[in-house]
Amino acid sequence: xxxxxxxxxxxxxxxxxxxxxxxxxxxxxxLSKMERGDRLFQKDDVKALAGIFNQSEEELLTLWLADKVLxxxxxxxxxxxxxxxxxxxLK
Amino acid sequence: xxxxxxxxxxxxxxxxxxxxxxxxxxxxxxLSKMERGDRLFQKDDVKALAGIFNQSEEELLTLWLADKVLxxxxxxxxxxxxxxxxxxxLK
DNA sequence: TTACATTTGATATTATTTGTCAAGTCAATC
DNA sequence: GATTGACTTGACAAATAATATCAAATGTAA
Numbered sequence: 001x002x003x004x005x006x007x008x009x010x011x012x013x014x015x016x017x018x019x020x021x022x023x024x025x026x027x028x029x030x031l032s033k034m035e036r037g038d039r040l041f042q043k044d045d046v047k048a049l050a051g052i053f054n055q056s057e058e059e060l061l062t063l064w065l066a067d068k069v070l071x072x073x074x075x076x077x078x079x080x081x082x083x084x085x086x087x088x089x090l091k
Numbered sequence: 092x093x094x095x096x097x098x099x100x101x102x103x104x105x106x107x108x109x110x111x112x113x114x115x116x117x118x119x120x121x122l123s124k125m126e127r128g129d130r131l132f133q134k135d136d137v138k139a140l141a142g143i144f145n146q147s148e149e150e151l152l153t154l155w156l157a158d159k160v161l162x163x164x165x166x167x168x169x170x171x172x173x174x175x176x177x178x179x180x181l182k
Numbered sequence: 183t184t185a186c187a188t189t190t191g192a193t194a195t196t197a198t199t200t201g202t203c204a205a206g207t208c209a210a211t212c
Numbered sequence: 213g214a215t216t217g218a219c220t221t222g223a224c225a226a227a228t229a230a231t232a233t234c235a236a237a238t239g240t241a242a
Contacts, residue, residue: 016217017218018218018219026201027202028220032219033221038221039200061167061168062169062172063173065167065168065170066173068164069163072163073160076152077152078149080181081153082159082160083157083160083177083181086160086161087171087174087175089092090170090171090174107187108188109187118232118234121232121233123188123189123190129190130230
């Protein structure tokens with residue numbers, strides 16, 4: 001979810017992967033994987049990205065957390081029931 | 092969530108921690124932590140517990156997955172927004 | 183006090199995540 | 213069809229986190 005958003009923002013800004021990777025001080029290969037959803041971003045990088053692309057931290061961190069949750073649940077059954085349970089316990 | 096349920100079931104069945112731990116072939120100390128919510132159960136143990144206490148796997152695995160999600164989100168902000176996002180992407 | 187059930191904390195083991203780098207693919211241009 | 217540049221992939225190492233094991237601590241009832 002976040003990877004897709006970042007790729008869009010990067011392309012809108014005509015930046016190369018290696019340019020953005022340099023700003024984040026991470027390896028280009030890793031950023032490629034993050035944008036493609038193979039890896040999670042680091043939380044600090046998400047905050048930096050909000051600054052770089054002038055997006056709200058809330059929006060990007062929400063997407064990031066959603067990715068984390070999806071990863072925690074991948075290959076499991078009863079996802080929806082579990083999510084609803086969690087939502088209810090948070091209320 | 093699951094730990095609490097298992098403790099209830101164990102006490103209803105007048106079993107000791109070490110008895111249940113023996114059935115699951117895990118250390119008593121570890122089971123204690125699992126029931127108290129300090130640690131997640133192993134998925135295989137959840138399935139075994141459904142058999143031992145004659146509960147539906149679906150119910151217990153749902154509680155277990157909810158615990159996993161809660162752990163993945165602990166200490167983060169924007170939990171509810173993220174969960175709603177995930178729920179929507181699953182639909 | 184003793185005996186027993188449970189909890190806690192320290193350490194060791196194992197698994198997962200993350201970083202690094204080289205080689206690979208793919209288009210565009212020459 | 214060779215070269216260049218952007219991106220992707222996969223293998224391996226390093227760092228981090230999860231799990232197991234065990235001894236000691238706590239709590240409690242007889």
